Amino acid sequence: MVYQSFLIKYAEIGTKGKNRYLFEDALIHQIKNALKKVEGSFLASKESGRIYVQAMGSYDYDEVIEALQRVFGIAWICPVLQLEEKDFEKIKKTVVAYVDEVYPDRHFTFKVESRRADKQYPVHSEQMNRDLGEAVLKAFPETRVDVHNPDVLLRVEVRKVVNIYSLMIPGPGGMPVGTNGKAMLLLSGGIDSPVAGYMIAKRGVKIDAVYFHAPPYTSDRAKQKVVDLARQVARYSGPIPLHVVNFTDIQLYIYDKCPHEELTIIMRRYMMRIAEEIARANDGLALITGESIGQVASQTVQSLASTNEVCQMPVFRPLIGFDKQEIVDISHKIGTFETSIQPYEDCCTIFVAKHPVIKPNLERIRKSEEHLEEKIREMVRTAIDTAEMIWCD
Numbered sequence: 001m002v003y004q005s006f007l008i009k010y011a012e013i014g015t016k017g018k019n020r021y022l023f024e025d026a027l028i029h030q031i032k033n034a035l036k037k038v039e040g041s042f043l044a045s046k047e048s049g050r051i052y053v054q055a056m057g058s059y060d061y062d063e064v065i066e067a068l069q070r071v072f073g074i075a076w077i078c079p080v081l082q083l084e085e086k087d088f089e090k091i092k093k094t095v096v097a098y099v100d101e102v103y104p105d106r107h108f109t110f111k112v113e114s115r116r117a118d119k120q121y122p123v124h125s126e127q128m129n130r131d132l133g134e135a136v137l138k139a140f141p142e143t144r145v146d147v148h149n150p151d152v153l154l155r156v157e158v159r160k161v162v163n164i165y166s167l168m169i170p171g172p173g174g175m176p177v178g179t180n181g182k183a184m185l186l187l188s189g190g191i192d193s194p195v196a197g198y199m200i201a202k203r204g205v206k207i208d209a210v211y212f213h214a215p216p217y218t219s220d221r222a223k224q225k226v227v228d229l230a231r232q233v234a235r236y237s238g239p240i241p242l243h244v245v246n247f248t249d250i251q252l253y254i255y256d257k258c259p260h261e262e263l264t265i266i267m268r269r270y271m272m273r274i275a276e277e278i279a280r281a282n283d284g285l286a287l288i289t290g291e292s293i294g295q296v297a298s299q300t301v302q303s304l305a306s307t308n309e310v311c312q313m314p315v316f317r318p319l320i321g322f323d324k325q326e327i328v329d330i331s332h333k334i335g336t337f338e339t340s341i342q343p344y345e346d347c348c349t350i351f352v353a354k355h356p357v358i359k360p361n362l363e364r365i366r367k368s369e370e371h372l373e374e375k376i377r378e379m380v381r382t383a384i385d386t387a388e389m390i391w392c393d
């Protein structure tokens with residue numbers, strides 16, 4: 001069956017009352033964006049509260065489904081056969097032809113569910129159910145009707161056109177990106193932060209990202225890996241501007257002036273401060289990290305409290321209660337895992353102390369940071385001013 005149309009069903013957007021159109025428009029915008037990268041020409045539009053994708057000419061079915069499965073807000077993708085002609089005999093014939101082609105193995109139970117959105121239509125839905133069911137049974141005697149738990153739910157909707165469909169392919173769920181402000185993702189080359197970005201984008205939040213690199217201690221390949229990860233997350237979230245901050249001088253300065261076992265924590269605090277400032281300059285309203293309680297020394301509750309204290313913005317940590325394996329599973333699902341496990345060095349691992357503090361004392365950390373007073377402001381300023389922006393699409 002060559003479908004020319006897809007009916008797009010959403011879930012949560014349906015609860016938005018008066019604002020619903022805003023969410024629908026954002027969804028259409030994101031669908032258009034996703035289909036720009038698919039060969040062929042497509043129309044996405046809204047018609048009496050339903051969203052349709054129309055293929056104008058030939059296209060690759062799998063590619064379209066795959067692209068739509070990355071658009072947050074979509075609950076179901078239904079390939080639909082559309083009939084302009086509303087003559088009931090014609091509908092019957094088409095329904096039989098549809099079943100014939102889509103279900104070559106006839107041993108299934110079914111139920112017809114008709115809907116008459118066009119109230120002028122002379123055949124009532126109950127009548128349509130009966131007559132269409134009969135037509136299918138007559139054409140394929142091996143089938144059976146089961147109104148309670150059918151294998152196939154055959155839907156026929158009489159609207160401006162007639163929609164015939166039964167397949168429902170799951171979408172990613174969530175809310176359309178662009179309906180919930182913007183946040184700044186602290187993106188490293190690891191497994192966790194790309195997953196964290198994905199999860200927040202799934203709730204409709206636009207994503208910017210910041211990466212701290214430390215040349216020559218970290219290589220161009222480590223940076224390229226982060227760019228690749230940002231591109232992979234962008235397949236779901238839409239384009240991500242990635243701010244690459246040169247962190248070398250700040251890192252060396254901290255290494256020089258502060259106790260080595262506090263280096264990671266103090267470094268993290270400066271990352272948060274800088275990320276927040278870049279976020280603010282770009283209309284971001286929150287920060288996102290890939291932290292999860294207890295995963296490493298810098299993610300104990302004490303460490304999290306210590307890095308949290310330097311930010312005014314809310315810090316979203318969507319993975320906070322996840323086990324590593326659960327995070328790994330999502331990274332496989334969204335396609336970032338293979339890139340994340342490439343071996344290039346991370347700027348945090350290079351100066352890491354043998355025995356970093358596990359339960360940092362806030363008073364002591366603040367005291368240690370006083371040793372940085374002379375130059376740190378200017379260094380932070382320079383790091384922000386010299387950040388490079390890479391558009392990841």
Ligand code: ATP
Nearest residue numbers: 186187188190191192193210211212289290291347
């Ligand atoms: P990830 O897998 O995301 O790297 P991780 O388990 O390695 O996480 P850490 O290295 O402790 O954890 O980093 C915690 C969080 O701090 C990361 O999830 C990320 O959000 C942020 N982060 C760490 N290093 C960097 C960096 N070089 N640039 C930007 N953000 C970073």
Ligand code: MG
Nearest residue numbers: 188189190346
């Ligand atoms: Mg890391």
